[in-house]
Amino acid sequence: MKGHPHSKWSLPRPPLEWRVGISWIILFLCALPLQGEQISSQGDSILERSHRFLTLSDESVRMVLLGTILMGLSCGVMGGLVVTRRLSLFGDTLSHAVLPGVAVGFLWSQSKDSWAILVGATVAGFLGVALISLLRKTSRIRQDSALGLVLSGFYALGICMLTRIQKMEFGNQSGIDKYLFGQVVGLSSSDLWTMAFSCLLILTLTILLYKELLVAGFDSEYARSIGLPVDFLQYLLWLLLAFAVITSLQVVGVVLVSALLVIPAATASLITDKMRAILIWSAMLGCMAGATGAFLSFLGNQLPTGPIIVLVSAVFFLWALFFHPQNGLLFKWLAARNRNQRIALENTLKAVYQELESINFQEETTSVSQLAKRRRIGMPQAHRETDALVARQYATVHPVEDKLAAPPRPTLISLTPKGWGTACRIVRNHRLWELYLTNEARYAPDHVHDDAEKIEHVLGEETVRRIERILSNPKKDPHGKLIPSQQDIDRGFIA
Amino acid sequence: MSANRQTKETFIPDFDPIDTFVTPWSTHAEIAWNGQIVTMGILVCLACGLVGSFIVVRKLALMGDAISHGILPGLALAFIIMKSWALFPMFFGACVAGLLCSFCIEWLQKKSILKPDAALGVTFTTFFAFGVLLIAMYGGNAHIDAECLLYGEIGLIPLAESLSLGGVDLGARPIVSMFVVTVLVIISVTVFYRQLMVTSFDFTLAKTLGLPVTLIHYGLMLLLALTIVSSFEAVGVILVISMLIFPSVTANFFFRRMPAILFCSLPLSFVYSIGGFFLARWLDCTIAGAMVLVASLCFALGWAFGPNGGLAWQLLDRLNDKPGNKNARSEGCAVEGQ
The missing domain is CATH 1.10.10.10 (Winged helix-like DNA-binding domain superfamily/Winged helix DNA-binding domain)
Structure with a gap:
């Protein structure tokens, strides 16, 4: 019985801090080769840069860190809700489907105004989701094909509109193509306010409606029978998901948002199987990945933040997959x-x-x-x-x-x-x-x-x-x- | 308000039939240039449509999406090592990465407690992020552009260096490789038609017949990866997925039998490519995007009026209240292989 894992329901034991610490060190070491390329051109050393980051002395560092943490938080919570409902790829579809909405919002306001883009993107995301359910209802097209159709159709529309906008006189200097890959450095304070607002909305509604969302997500028939507005909750979930996706677009871009929805939540579901714990873990992992990614990309000097955040959360995922004391494949194998x-x-x-x-x-x-x-x-x-x-x-x-x-x-x-x-x-x-x-x-x-x-x-x-x-x-x-x-x-x- | 109006007018330019339809074909140089673009479009749509029909009936539509993202690190590595678009390293790297991605997904789905969709989402986004990072880190000095990989630029295909074999000029490299892959796809689909059909529609029967199901599966995945690699320069890694799904799903509104759906890829690829070309010419936007817009339009037409489950006929049936309608629809499911 010696090699037997602990009981199934307990959270990881004390060495957690140790493991987190070790992971940070490993990540730091991983950053060295990233940094190696540019070190000669840049005067300051890696220690100076990490000092600058950790003391938060730069205005831009503070904004980037705040942005990535807010994004990790909202994507983590929404991801937890979405992944446990087996809707991971809806997040992917939604993140591609908002693109024409971004373009319309941009055309409407003729600037990178976050509110106009938020409204446009939300409408587009809703249209995409509604189209998926309409396709499912009125034709024999399967779920996966319907997701792919909406994803690529909307994305193509968005790309066409964006290339059009770039050819117009005000589109040139807009940097709207940053929505594809994201550029965390370009965050303005109004963007941050939008992110904070949507994050707050997500957290509040998730906490207030926790039980309702839980019941509707896991047993919609039962939820209906006790009189819960299941459809309303479903739409609310889409709305919140759209908010999370859209506010994260500027940080990581269209393609990688879905990674931030899926990976922290999947990691959390490997670690625990209680819904509350999944949500908390997923939010924490999202924040940690955001902060670590921002740190590493700052150390690495102008490396794109989005992919690094995704790769950091993938490292967390691999850790949970192999080395988690209860569910880790390594321990299971041993x-x-x-x-x-x-x-x-x-x-x-x-x-x-x-x-x-x-x-x-x-x-x-x-x-x-x-x-x-x-x-x-x-x-x-x-x-x-x-x-x-x-x-x-x-x-x-x-x-x-x-x-x-x-x-x-x-x-x-x-x-x-x-x-x-x-x-x-x-x-x-x-x-x-x-x-x-x-x-x-x-x-x-x-x-x-x-x-x-x-x-x-x-x-x-x-x-x-x-x-x-x-x-x-x-x-x-x-x-x-x-x-x-x-x-x-x-x-x-x-x- | 007036500013708004002005924007709208420039956003959708005036339609000039002469400039859209005639000018591209007015001189020899224009014909050669645009002809290459349209040919490439047709080849891409045809190969993707044929492979995609099997992908769709195997419920692997999103696997196509995953592989198309997953090839990125392989492409980037091949490019970084070779410092140029060398044909074979590129194909090799991308196919290895694509197969590795599909293998990782299946391994996660089997070995971990993750739900299948989460396993897929985790894997391909990680692969993709890795690819983007590689390009951002090392692509700066080499000539590689992440956005070009993302949505492709079919309009620049004729610019690619031309490939010659034994002194004979074969044409631009992407078109030649796409042509080879398309021929390969057509041959494989014809030769292994029965095996593909049986394994797609009745997995148990295929196993009892002693068919090598795993081999066929990975063979199809390899074919898929090859198709995606050869077409990504034209349409980019994200729009490839629409080229895979749209033809067979659209054809499904018109035909029920698999051969008919496969044959449908041919006319549809002409429509997508030529329609997309003219649309892009009119709107002055990316051709790949316009091709997908045309594909979406065809799909919408099929969904609305297609004789096999189109909305209009459903509505008509509901108005006439025919009880026999249900049966007709369930028969149609044969082609979906349930």
Whole structure:
């Protein structure tokens, strides 16, 4: 049980701060090669730059940091709501579909006014989502095709409009093409106010309507039956999602917004499976990725912030995927390997026990060749298994003492008290389970072996006691063999 | 208000039929130049339409999107290493990246607790961000432009260096490679038509028949990656997805059988390419975008009036209140392979 992870519902244990710290250091190291290219052209060193960033002495640094954190927060929360509803790719579609709205807002206001663009983009995003549901309702087009159609159709419209705008006299200096990739340096204070407003709106509505959103998201039939306005909530979700996407456009651009919606939320869903925790984790991860990305791109001198933020959140994702203590694939893999090794050991021990039993425990030793025959494996494999037993002090081996035997003298195995105890426990589990299945579950006696083969390795001490009590301390299994008792285990031999 | 009006007028320029339809074909130089553009458009639409029909019936439409984003780091790396658009490194890098992306997605979908759509979203956005970063970091001194990769510029195709084989001038490189890929797509689809059909529509049957389903799947993915790589210069990585989806979905409103839908790619590719060219000529905007706009228009027409599930016929049926309508529609599902 040593390699077993903690219980499923607890949050990660204290070393979290450590891990966060280590991740920061690794990220910092990752920044060095990024920085290497430009270091000669720029006078200040990486330490000076990081000092400038961390003390927030620059006005532009403050704005960038605030912008990326606000974006991480709103995208994280909305992503959590969207990903758990299996709508991740709606975020992607929405982020592409707002593009014509951005263009219209720009045309309307003839400047990069964030409010006009916000309104235009929201309308366009809504149209896109409405078109998807209309397509789903009135035609046989599947969800994924409908998403792709709306995504690329709207995007093409947006691109055409933007190229038109760039050819008009006021479009030239607008920098509106920054909406494609984002440019965090170009954030104005009015942009920040818009971001703060939409972030506040998202947080407030999510907290106030948390239960309603939860119910409507996971069981819309039930939500309808208790009188919740499910459609209204759905539209509200789209509205908030559109806000999050549009305000993030300037920071990371159209294409990478969907990454910020999906990746932190997916990371959170790997870490925990409680909705509240997912939302909090996802928001935190979004903020952390935003801040770290801003830091790294500042260190790296004029590197695009958007892709770096996305890659930082991808690093968080990979960490959660492989190294998370409960759900990490590495730990799962290690646990599975441990379990398989333990099962193999226990099977060997059981075979030794059965071999000893077949000679009525007249002798205390058996040979490797006998073991190989019983386990139906080759000699090399049997030797390997025996070595594994010896390595864990379950058994000792010694060559046969008969001097007359042929040169490759057979090796004898004898169990240590520890090995004997484990072997007895496994055999006992096996036979008790067989008896339980025959007596209580009415299985035929010749159908119980395979099931017992599996369960013998996982039955706990307490369960065994309960089964014994139910079966009133039996002596023999359905096939007439003796079940080792606790006394036999303690005594070291079968009476 | 007057300023607004003026903007509107310049935003949609006056329609001049002579300038739009006649001028592009008035001189030999113009014909050669524009002919290359239109040819490239037709080839792109045809190859994408054929591969896309299978992608759509396999419910992999978004996998196409993912791969089209996922090839970016491969392209960028090939470009950074070779310092130019060398044909084979570019194809190689992009195909490896595309297949790696699709493999990562499938691995995540199988091995992690993530929902399939989240696994897809996480993977391709990460690949894409990596590609953009590579271009931003190392593309500055080399001639590579991220925006051009994003929405392509089919209008600059004739500028590409021409490819010659044994002294014979074959034409501009993108057109030649697109032509080769299109021929490859047509051949593969014809030769492996049965296998593709069976694995697309009845996975279990394909397995019992002993078909190598995984091999066919990755073969199709490779074909998809090849198509995307050869067309990205023309239409960019995002608009490729519309070239994949629009033809088969539009054809689905007119025909129910797969062969008909596949054949439909041919006329549709002519319509998209030529229509897009004229639209872009009139509006003076990006040709790839205009091609997708024409595709959207065709789709809207099909959705409204298509004999196979079009809105107008649905409305008519509802007005006449024919009960038999339901059956007719469910029969049509055969082509969707449910």
